Amino acid sequence: MKRATYSDRKEVIRILSGSFSENKSVSYLVGSRAGRNQRIDRLMEYAFDECMDFGVVYISEDMKACALVLYPEKKKTTCKSILRNVKLVLSVVGLFNVLKILKKESIVAKAQRAERLKYYVWFVAVDISFQSQGIGSHLMSELIKDSVEMKRQLILETSTERNLPFYVANGLSVYTDEDVGYRLYFLKY
Structure with missing residues (x-):
């Protein structure tokens, strides 16, 4: 895996949008009305930019997988972040x-416990064309x-129950779950 740059942005957004098109958390944000796929792309653009500013974006060398990591204590309010919001x-x-x-974000913030x-x-x-081949692991x-x-x-959370065995097999443990309009599982390593 390597750190993504802005030249990888389009590819990262493509991977994320395809993988999260049926995700409950994403659907909760973008809704089901016309233009849904475009709103998913805009959400992923937002997340990419937030992580480039306040965390890190990784993409696999083969460009088949990616991760957006945020360091919450680094988030700050700037003109750029206000406009993005x-x-x-x-x-x-x-x-x-x-x-x-x-309301959902407040519940998530309270549930996201970390010792450090x-x-x-x-x-x-x-x-999605390369899932179940060990790339995610x-x-x-x-x-x-x-x-x-x-x-x-x-730490991470997932609304996709079928992904829980994947995370547990990779060493993470569920430490709580919350009802935020759907069941959201909180995991940590």
Whole structure:
């Protein structure tokens, strides 16, 4: 895995959008009305840019998998981040859903416990054409290794119950789950 650059942005967004098109958490944000796929792309653009500014984006050498990692304590309010958030509300979430999303984010923030600095894996994905070939396990092992070297606790959440065995097999454990309009599982390493 290598650090992504802005020249990898389009490919990272393609991988993420394809992998998360049926995800409950993503659907909760983007809704089901017309233009859904475009809103998913805008969400992934937002996440990519946030992680480039306040974390790191990784892409596999073969360009088949990626991960967006956020270091929450590094997030700060800037003109750029304010504009990005406004764009997210207007082009992805919609004004009428802001309160619903803020409530969910409050629940997530309370549930995200860590004993040390966080290594928050916001999104991790494998190109849908190459899933179930060990690429995701390899990427997870690289992320775990990176988090250990940085002395940060790897945390993530998933709404996809069928992915829980994958995460557990890769050394993560579920430490809680919450109802945020759907069941959301919180994992750590």
